[in-house]
Amino acid sequence: MSVNHPQTIRPLLLVDGTAPTLDVTVLDTLAGLILNAGCSDETLASLARLEGRDFAMLARVEAAEQPDEDGLCRLLAAGIDGVVLSGCRSRADIQKLDVMLGVAEARTGIATNRTRIYAEYGSAPEGLLSPHRLAEASQRLEGLIFDGRVLARAVGCKEPARAPHQGVAAPVLVGRANVVLRAHEAGVPAFEVLPATADAAATRWALSQSRNDGFASVVCRSLEQAIIASSE
Template sequence: MRKSKLPPSDSPCGDHLEAIMRSWILVPTDKSEALGSIAGSGADAIVLDLARSGAPTRKARARIEAANWLRSHREQVLATRRFQRWARIGGMDTADWRADLDAAMEGSPHGIVLSRCRGADDIRQLASVLYEIEDRSGLAANITRIMPELGSTPASALAIGRLADELHPRVSALTWDAVGLAHSFGARRLRGPAGRWSDGFAHVRAQILLVAHARGIGAIEHPFRDARDDEVCTRIAEAARADGFTGMFAIHPSQLPGINAAFAPLESEMSEALKIVSAFSTNPGATMLTVGDRRVDRSDLERARRLLGED
């Protein structure tokens, strides 16, 4: 008998988790001590990193650990801080992506981070396989989200802009790969004077922001790779929020308090969001309204609702 197609009990459907996805932490699945304590880290999303390189036997063990962890954390105690469960898999140009995906989907994660994503074709291929797995597993169709990790190579970086016109509906956020891009063309630095991104990286980062906001989805900043300097990580998170990113990756739990604080909404932002929602509630058929000294449209209403956790 086919299982009824219902979302998992901690699914994003109905509990507005996607409205508060600000801190994302990458967790190595080949380190049991990291997996053992990460549930209480304070992250909005925990991303098990299956895309890390390693010996075949070690990778196989890591997939088992990831599947077990994802299954065991499907049910989350309501009294604790809830989080989404994601997995990062190898790129579609690697031999490991399907084994990574199959292992992750055994635990019915909220979403998949696709590393080394080359563009819309990779996303469509992943979405098609996800649909087959969901159907076979009795999951609701399209319940599993996708976050492509873009810009790992110059060619994929130049393809980012096209996603504004052909983004798959499963995609709920975009992120980027500064380190992969640096390796691809031999860059000796990511940032120039005063900590500013060098030109190639700034171009990719700007495209992530523009495409994400054009499509009304999340824009997640690249992680700060020095886990020993939480102060600098916090400053980078504050800069990312000021630039328009909606969240940021962490690589260590110590980075999470600074990221959560940086992306917490200001009182002024909450107040404006309430005014926008109230204005459209009073004028439900309107496409554009004046709120204070601003003209706002339906895209502003969607952002306001996400900020308030109402989408």
């Protein structure tokens, strides 16, 4: 999938805490809903069973603390369509999750390679410095996600003196470029996590910057952002 046609890719919505109670027609403006892997089975199952659902259910797990095989089986049995690998440090993290998902799919009777992987790449500095290609790391790899705020905290960047949505630290600029290039090399789209703001003007500015810099779509942090991103 080309990273040069952002209008063809719907945004993702990152949900902090419990899942939102929304009409399926609202959720279907999204490519996917990212939920914490610790969500209750009831929450995951109720969303997975929504009639006419056209968005992916994605569970977010930490690369450094990947769930065990039983944990992945629980998520798959609850109906998730993919996993967001947070803090991805290298090709090896993706490959490890790929193998574990294969075992979990076999145990739960799900078709092989059905479960997709989105890797949060670039927020772990070691990932940016890795010389290893991501191309062919996994047939499951669906996209890369970049969160500049996480990278900024990891390397100790100071808060920008200007408006937060307009001040971008040098390491974050490098990280953004790296992730777009890595995604292009791997043949998958790159998504950028939007700043946490309710300001519509700031959201539109961030959307414009993401598209101009080669990101195929964005990860929204609120329903308000998702509505703006879906309509742009």
